[in-house]
Amino acid sequence: MTGLFEAYSEIIPEFSLFQESLQRPIPTHIRINCLLIEPVSLIHLLEEKGIQPIQSSQRYDNLFFAPGLASPGNLLEYFLGYIHPQALTSAIASIALAPRENSYLLDMCAAPGGKSAHCAQIMNNTGLIVSNDLYVNRHISLGHTLSRLGVMNAVVTGYQAQEFPLKQRFDYVLADVPCSCEGNFRKTRDTSSYRENKGKENLPDLQKKIILRGFDLLQENGQMLYATCTYNPEENESVVDLLLKERDAELLPIDAGFDFEPGITEWKDKRYDKRLKNAVRFYPHRLDSVGFFMARIGRRR
Amino acid sequence: MKRSLHIETASHLKVAKVGLRAFQRVGNFVKPTTRFIQTFGRFASKAKLQINMGQLQTLLEGGEIPVDLKLDNGYVVLSTDEDRVLGLGLLINGKIRSQLPKKEIRSAMLM
Numbered sequence: 552m553t554g555l556f557e558a559y560s561e562i563i564p565e566f567s568l569f570q571e572s573l574q575r576p577i578p579t580h581i582r583i584n585c586l587l588i589e590p591v592s593l594i595h596l597l598e599e600k601g602i603q604p605i606q607s608s609q610r611y612d613n614l615f616f617a618p619g620l621a622s623p624g625n626l627l628e629y630f631l632g633y634i635h636p637q638a639l640t641s642a643i644a645s646i647a648l649a650p651r652e653n654s655y656l657l658d659m660c661a662a663p664g665g666k667s668a669h670c671a672q673i674m675n676n677t678g679l680i681v682s683n684d685l686y687v688n689r690h691i692s693l694g695h696t697l698s699r700l701g702v703m704n705a706v707v708t709g710y711q712a713q714e715f716p717l718k719q720r721f722d723y724v725l726a727d728v729p730c731s732c733e734g735n736f737r738k739t740r741d742t743s744s745y746r747e748n749k750g751k752e753n754l755p756d757l758q759k760k761i762i763l764r765g766f767d768l769l770q771e772n773g774q775m776l777y778a779t780c781t782y783n784p785e786e787n788e789s790v791v792d793l794l795l796k797e798r799d800a801e802l803l804p805i806d807a808g809f810d811f812e813p814g815i816t817e818w819k820d821k822r823y824d825k826r827l828k829n830a831v832r833f834y835p836h837r838l839d840s841v842g843f844f845m846a847r848i849g850r851r852r
Numbered sequence: 853m854k855r856s857l858h859i860e861t862a863s864h865l866k867v868a869k870v871g872l873r874a875f876q877r878v879g880n881f882v883k884p885t886t887r888f889i890q891t892f893g894r895f896a897s898k899a900k901l902q903i904n905m906g907q908l909q910t911l912l913e914g915g916e917i918p919v920d921l922k923l924d925n926g927y928v929v930l931s932t933d934e935d936r937v938l939g940l941g942l943l944i945n946g947k948i949r950s951q952l953p954k955k956e957i958r959s960a961m962l963m
Binding site: 587596625626627629630631632653655677678679681687690694697698699701702703704705706707708709710716718719 | 856857858859861862864865866867868869870871872873885887890891934936937938956957958961962
């Protein structure tokens with residue numbers, strides 16, 4: 552058995568099943584873009600091509616696994632903006648935030664734009680989304696995704712997330728922060744390898760700056776979703792714990808209708824705020840997708 | 853988006869891109885963008901043409917398709933048999949040429 556992520560054997564339930572799940576590829580998952588097509592019509596088009604999509608959850612008629620579909624980007628429906636290849640857990644982030652129509656939303660680290668576009672769909676192309684990403688070269692993929700998916704309520708900015716101007720306040724903030732991306736790793740080839748300590752050292756500091764700035768950008772009663780695709784508590788619970796210590800924040804429950812584990816309150820010699828049980832952890836042996844962490848944060852009056 | 857209450861609040865932000873680009877200048881002409889046409893082309897009441905996959909293949913290979921449309925030369929909204937709007941073609945003297953973005957639509961997509 553692989554020795555991957557052994558450091559987390561104490562916090563990940565059914566750890567051997569978790570490790571086994573890392574040997575399977577991440578399944579192709581698509582989100583139907585309801586801004587441009589009805590799910591029923593799209594499914595009909597795919598079935599005509601011999602693709603048999605499987606609905607990810609009865610609760611959502613626009614999220615589908617697409618077994619056997621290796622390259623969704625090669626479909627005409629992709630060019631037409633009807634589908635967006637997106638991991639199920641990535642799609643859950645926008646669902647968990649659930650921005651209402653006509654609201655004002657900031658996506659702090661938006662490229663390549665899948666979550667911004669999903670939020671635009673949930674908001675029915677109303678209100679205003681600020682899709683921010685520091686790197687100008689990533690604006691190309693971001694702008695392309697938003698255009699292809701028919702998003703009309705977004706502007707693209709290029710600020711450092713942790714220094715985003717404080718002159719305005721948002722109804723919603725999505726902080727899908729840079730992380731070590733452990734949740735993306737699957738050992739599908741003998742040559743697949745993951746250096747668990749490579750480049751992680753500076754991430755928690757950056758993530759803490761971003762979560763504090765994101766919270767400070769919220770209106771009263773505003774909501775933020777903090778998300779990473781990693782299992783590392785130093786990048787997850789530890790970051791949210793700092794926010795709970797330094798700001799008058801509350802952790803709101805997440806009910807997206809998928810299997811998850813609650814956030815942890817202990818890690819090695821550290822103790823975290825008990826409210827972190829309201830955060831959620833998605834593991835690939837429970838939900839066959841990218842491993843994810845999410846915390847829905849509310850700003851009190 | 854112009855009518856959004858939040859535009860004024862956001863007006864001081866330095867933005868790189870706003871909304872969905874509708875037109876671009878090509879030489880002395882103004883051309884609607886493919887994405888704009890894909891979103892709003894279904895509202896076109898004239899200058900539109902349904903094409904089959906064979907005709908689309910011809911366009912993607914750089915060819916022309918002869919048509920009998922009672923229209924002046926200019927842009928035509930192209931859609932599939934199922935009325936899915938693809939983008940624009942250019943009608944010149946009874947023949948349609950592709951204005952679809954070559955980098956984004958490939959023959960492989962027609963399988």
